[in-house]
Amino acid sequence: MTVASMTGFARVQGASGVVRWTWELRSVNGKNLDLRIRIPNGLDTLEQKIRERCAAVLKRGNVSVGLSMQRDQSATSFTVNETALEAVLKAVALLRERAPDLAPATMDGILGQSGILTVNDAEDDEETRAAMMAELTATLDQALAELSAMRATEGTAVGALITGQIDRIAELTAAAETLPARQPEAIRARLAAQVAELLDAGAGALDPQRLHQEAVLLATKADIREELDRLTAHVAAVRDLMRSGGAIGRRLDFLAQEFNREANTLCSKSNDVDLTAIGLELKAVIDQMREQIQNLE
Structure with missing residues (x-):
């Protein structure tokens, strides 16, 4: 299955007997499937069919369904009072x-x-009206198919952007993983230098054992192992969703929030300029990805 955008447009014309009509369907982003239906008076029974058919092919989006109809004037007679x-x-x-x-x-x-003048429209018998309703439904299905095709085409383009962004997130996560500043040796050397400075400044007043405990605590708080692991897991989850396709917009939006949470934590724990730069770029890419996700069904 492919992913679909929530924006699209379709226009389909049809005719039955002396009646012609035009369906127009417009779709934009929405949290749920919200239908706005405008049909001529006297076709109230058609509204339920419209809702059922839209719900069968569309899962999310604000969708406007309009039907305009015209009757051939040659089938119309007039009576003069x-x-x-x-x-x-x-x-x-x-x-x-x-x-x-x-x-x-x-x-x-x-x-x-x-x-003075009375317009007499030709009365449709039951068979003629049934044929018109069947053709109306068929052309509605055609319009929905065209709308879905347009949404799928745009969804493919949006999906390609998201795939590129998730690849960049994976690259930044790997770069953070291999930063020299977060290697155990570098962390120990940096903490040792800081402890040495504190001991020199305190002239023996500071407890080396307590300083060692505090250093271990600081090292634990600064460790970003869990954040990197979760970022990697989220990358894999997004790729799985993109491969599965369908109505995945809401789940992708949730994962985008989780990505942002991990990037924020990574920045707050950072004690290195390079790691901070990676964290900030991660946030920028995640924001761009989330904007695209908002377009998906």
Whole structure:
């Protein structure tokens, strides 16, 4: 399975009998699957099908589903209310007698009066309506397939960025692992020099045994073995998720938080300029990765 972005767009047209329509689907980032549906009046039974079909292929994202419909005007007839028309024509004639300077009434103006012209749409029988609903559903499925394909294409691009960033995190973790300053010999030499300075400054007032205990404690607090091990484990977990694909955005976001926690701890424990630089770059790469993760389903 591939990873999918949460952003995409699809537009599909369809027709059945004298009715034409257009589906438009738009998707952006969201914590859950949030559907906003706009369909013409009289198609209330279609809304549940829309929700079911969207939920079957989309797991997360704010998704807008719009349906616009038009009926062929050649299938439309009109009825003129003769009584209402006669009354309006008499009123027009009367006004022209009393106010001859008024502009003459137009046909559009007369027919536009309420109750004169009635539009008669052709009534669809049960079979025609069932065929239209089936075609509406089929074109909705087509629109969802196109939306999913666009989300998958963008997800592939985002996944490539995340893969590059996780490779960089692995490189920085390995660099921290092999820093000369965190080797046992270097740590012992640095602590020994610090203890020697304290003893010289205290002129024997300091307890060597106590200083030794404090030095061991400081060395333990400064050790980043656990942080490096967890960073390595998180790198492996992200790679496993990327290989599995599917709706992995939330789990990746959790791992990004864990990455950030370890990088912060590494920086706080650092007693070496090079290690601090690695920690800061780790934080920068993790922030960039987390921004990309926000786009994934």
